[in-house]
Amino acid sequence: MSAPAIEVLQVHKTFATGGGRVVAVDDVSFAIPAGGVLGVVGESGCGKSTMARLILGLLAPDSGEVKVEGQAVSGMDRKARARLIQPVFQDPFSSLNPLARVKDIVAMPLVAQGTFGRAEIGRRVDELLARVGLSAEMGRRLPAELSGGQRQRVAIARALVLRPRIVVCDEPTSALDVSVQAQILNLLAELRRDLGLTYLFISHNLAVVEHVASEVAVMYLGRIVERGSTDALFARPEHPYTKALLASVLTPEPGLGVPDVGLGDALPDPANMPPGCRFHPRCPVAEARCASESPPLRKRANGGAECWLA
Numbered sequence: 366m367s368a369p370a371i372e373v374l375q376v377h378k379t380f381a382t383g384g385g386r387v388v389a390v391d392d393v394s395f396a397i398p399a400g401g402v403l404g405v406v407g408e409s410g411c412g413k414s415t416m417a418r419l420i421l422g423l424l425a426p427d428s429g430e431v432k433v434e435g436q437a438v439s440g441m442d443r444k445a446r447a448r449l450i451q452p453v454f455q456d457p458f459s460s461l462n463p464l465a466r467v468k469d470i471v472a473m474p475l476v477a478q479g480t481f482g483r484a485e486i487g488r489r490v491d492e493l494l495a496r497v498g499l500s501a502e503m504g505r506r507l508p509a510e511l512s513g514g515q516r517q518r519v520a521i522a523r524a525l526v527l528r529p530r531i532v533v534c535d536e537p538t539s540a541l542d543v544s545v546q547a548q549i550l551n552l553l554a555e556l557r558r559d560l561g562l563t564y565l566f567i568s569h570n571l572a573v574v575e576h577v578a579s580e581v582a583v584m585y586l587g588r589i590v591e592r593g594s595t596d597a598l599f600a601r602p603e604h605p606y607t608k609a610l611l612a613s614v615l616t617p618e619p620g621l622g623v624p625d626v627g628l629g630d631a632l633p634d635p636a637n638m639p640p641g642c643r644f645h646p647r648c649p650v651a652e653a654r655c656a657s658e659s660p661p662l663r664k665r666a667n668g669g670a671e672c673w674l675a
């Protein structure tokens with residue numbers, strides 16, 4: 366059997382801040398098979414972007430390991446890594462050079478490899494622009510002359526020009542108008558299907574993840590508190606945090622057992638983690654032991670939840 370596209374093995378990552386040491390990713394493990402799409406959801410500050418940067422090799426874990434197609438990402442040569450795994454970030458405007466023409470922006474990863482001739486670069490850039498729905502005329506524009514959706518198409522073309530097999534999408538539609546979000550999600554889904562890509566797809570919005578992901582991992586304060594197939598997680602959420610996230614995007618149905626509370630309270634200070642289950646201060650169904658004992662993973666097919674009551 367071939368190695369998973371992405372393998373995260375007991376990864377731990379902290380940051381030193383003025384307020385103390387923040388645990389951003391706390392002993393997280395998961396794998397994404399080739400061609401799979403794992404959606405990672407959670408509120409802002411739960412560690413999703415740190416997870417993305419660890420997988421892209423832009424950050425090193427304190428402990429644990431990230432493997433891409435069976436190779437440790439930490440030991441990989443930068444150029445080789447770029448040919449294998451690429452990011453698409455939230456804000457295309459800040460990630461696109463404002464002074465460069467679209468064609469040159471998309472060509473950049475090819476130029477950086479130092480092995481592609483001009484003709485090949487031109488051919489690949491034209492092919493990618495057409496593939497993401499941008500005309501040759503758009504290729505001659507500057508980022509400021511494009512709409513938000515068009516700029517994200519440029520960022521996607523740039524991510525795919527080296528023909529990577531894995532793409533890490535970090536909130537790729539969150540900065541876009543709602544009407545444009547669906548177009549970009551459809552484009553990403555189509556590209557995945559046609560090119561056989563693997564996605565790690567990060568969003569704070571479960572509704573977005575439902576559209577693209579076959580599996581979902583729910584992150585809360587650095588831990589994956591629930592995971593499962595998208596269908597199972599939406600139909601039968603186990604963790605009260607997942608239920609609260611779902612309640613914020615769905616009209617609750619009585620059968621779901623969605624608690625009648627929102628996530629009004631702010632996320633606890635990650636430099637000062639609550640003891641026991643870290644969700645207990647905000648949990649509508651917490652019991653006494655939730656405040657003192659860390660919950661075990663209660664497994665179910667393809668996943669499970671870290672909750673005493675699951």
Ligand SMILES: Nc1ncnc2c1ncn2[C@@H]1O[C@H](COP(=O)(O)OP(=O)(O)OP(=O)(O)O)[C@@H](O)[C@H]1O
Pocket residue numbers: 380381382387388389407408409410411412413414415416569635
């Ligand atoms: N470079 C850094 N230095 C210090 N703290 C950091 C750094 N990067 C992230 N953190 C902290 O790590 C925790 C997780 O942040 P992260 O950005 O990964 O979360 P997130 O779920 O992606 O949120 P967002 O969607 O707002 O980016 C937060 O408490 C954040 O403040």
